[in-house]
Amino acid sequence: MIEKKDIELEKAVLIGVVTKAQNEERSKEYLDELEFLTYTAGGEVLKRFTQKMEMPNPKTFIGSGKMEDVRQFIEDNNVGTAIFDDELSAAQERNISKILGCKVLDRTNLILDIFAQRAQTSYARTQVELAQCEYLLPRLKGMWTHLERQKGGIGMRGPGETEIETDRRIVRDKIALLKAKIKTIDKQMAVQRGNRGKMVRVALVGYTNVGKSTLMNVISKSEVFAENKLFATLDTTVRKVVIQNLPFLLTDTVGFIRKLPTQLIESFKSTLDEVREADLLLHVVDISHPNFEEHIASVNKILGEIDSSNKPTIMVFNKIDTYTAEPFDDDDLVTERTSIHYTLDEWKKTWMNKVGNNALFISALNKENLEAFKKRVYDEVREIHVTRFPYNHFLYPDYTEE
Incomplete structure (x- = not known):
């Protein structure tokens, strides 16, 4: 195994919840797995945060008090990444990023990142790129937060919306191309399997x-x-x-x-x-x-x-x-x-x-x-x-x- 001293690992914190469907023991086990995923991706976990809730907060995943604890720890320890154990919605990701002021990832994003690192062949890279595009599409709005201040004022509504729509169309076109490419490779692989007798x-x-x-x-x-x-x-x-x-x-x-x-x-x-x-x-x-x-x-x-x-x-x-x-x-x-x-x-x-x-x-x-x-x-x-x-x-x- 690679020793931590051999490479500079990105500082990260993990955030999970304890709910009726996911008790404390189960939550700990998922966070253990998330920590291993983080290490695999090139990160070092400095701290874990968990909160008991009926269900995750629809706006910020965890409560405001716990979020402030996370923000303070990130600020005090110069942490660059906050990783959540469950998939975040586009709105949650956007809201949390504003509060924490650092990179925010969820479990899905982290796994996609590892897959992108590990993909060696053209086929694997195509499959990972397709998954990334499908994950990105509903989250594009969050990437245009720098245009939000343009919402008000005459003549300022169009450009932001147009750029978002342009990006969406580009990503949709990319998804269609990748699916077509995978279909072609699938046919080639089916022929290879057939040739094995x-x-x-x-x-x-x-x-x-x-x-x-x-x-x-x-x-x-x-x-x-x-x-x-x-x-x-x-x-x-x-x-x-x-x-x-x-x-x-x-x-x-x-x-x-x-x-x-x-x-x-x-x-x-x-x-x-x-x-x-x-x-x-x-x-x-x-x-x-x-x-x-x-x-x-x-x-x-x-x-x-x-x-x-x-x-x-x-x-x-x-x-x-x-x-x-x-x-x-x-x-x-x-x-x-x-x-x-x-x-x-x-x-x-x-x-x-x-x-x-x-x-x-x-x-x-x-x-x-x-x-x-x-x-x-x-x-x-x-x-x-x-x-x-x-x-x-x-x-x-x-x-x-x-």
């Missing part, structure tokens, strides 16, 4: 930063970029993999995240065609994360949105080397034993009961239990292959340990 396709899916790229590198002996940051992989990578003498195609896809911006789901749906066309999904899970079950639910929700929830799936619980259960005192009559106290063996039993033999527990980094993983994938791919080519069954005998 009838090989069995396996796709790695999962929450961001669960170790999909590390697993891809171990299994395919390739060098796909892997890093302990969110969204290290944006571009879909496809590799031919051979386990014993059985070949298949393995795809590494973009990671998912909770509160994923609508614009990104829409613009990246085409990237996830690799998932749609896969014969088998390997759903990789970071079992060392305290809320991995919620991550599983988030991934399943997005799989449902791209019509891929009914595909054959193996749950691959990764990072068993870093899993630790919180200690529990049996004599403590106050604390209730919850899932955070489960041992790894208890989690195994729980998930083996849920999905039968479709759960595996591995460490891609330390190469623990990889033989069991390879055998399970081999058996699944062999079954799909033999169903597709019945006359080839004699070519692929039962798996033997390497």
